Amino acid sequence: MCIRDSFIGVSTCLKPGAFATSMNARKQRNLNEFLVRLLEGKALTTLLMREMVLKSVNYDEAVSAMTTAKTISGSYITIAGIKENEGTIITRGRDGAVSSKKLSEETWYLAKCNVDDEVVDDARTKSVNKRMTNLGQKNATLRTILSKVLLKEPLFNDWTVTTILMKPERSYYNSIIAADPL
Numbered sequence: 001m002c003i004r005d006s007f008i009g010v011s012t013c014l015k016p017g018a019f020a021t022s023m024n025a026r027k028q029r030n031l032n033e034f035l036v037r038l039l040e041g042k043a044l045t046t047l048l049m050r051e052m053v054l055k056s057v058n059y060d061e062a063v064s065a066m067t068t069a070k071t072i073s074g075s076y077i078t079i080a081g082i083k084e085n086e087g088t089i090i091t092r093g094r095d096g097a098v099s100s101k102k103l104s105e106e107t108w109y110l111a112k113c114n115v116d117d118e119v120v121d122d123a124r125t126k127s128v129n130k131r132m133t134n135l136g137q138k139n140a141t142l143r144t145i146l147s148k149v150l151l152k153e154p155l156f157n158d159w160t161v162t163t164i165l166m167k168p169e170r171s172y173y174n175s176i177i178a179a180d181p182l
Contacts, residue, residue: 012164018062018081019086021052024112025073078090085102142167146176
């Protein structure tokens with residue numbers, strides 16, 4: 001758990017042999033509501049993530065935990081399991097999941113660039129989709145996704161703090177910290 005600069009909890013985590021998860025912020029629309037929910041004792045998403053990692057033993061339990069809980073703010077939660085097609089991106093509101101996307105036989109990758117799905121003119125989303133399509137499923141490895149997609153503009157930019165690769169079935173975790181974030 002990390003407590004630093006007003007941050008408490010977990011934003012990324014790998015549970016070896018079970019799942020990996022990552023949280024990103026979703027645009028906060030109302031500061032007053034955020035503060036009221038905090039005073040009401042609603043959970044910080046990062047503390048909910050910590051609790052989920054400690055209590056969930058597999059991918060399905062992790063997805064369930066992150067779908068239903070009430071929190072003080074919205075977020076984007078990515079969860080990857082160890083079995084084929086165990087991958088989900090949950091768009092969370094304060095009262096639970098607003099939407100989710102899952103891997104399937106037809107959908108071999110998922111991407112979320114800190115914007116809701118209805119935002120169709122996002123340069124980062126367009127870039128990742130184009131690059132992943134050009135790369136193709138047969139050529140997609142951690143190394144090629146990193147070098148041909150994640151470390152390219154506009155995904156990797158002046159605002160990038162870290163890029164993290166996780167593979168829970170191999171207990172692989174690699175965090176690349178930007179040389180000069182912000």
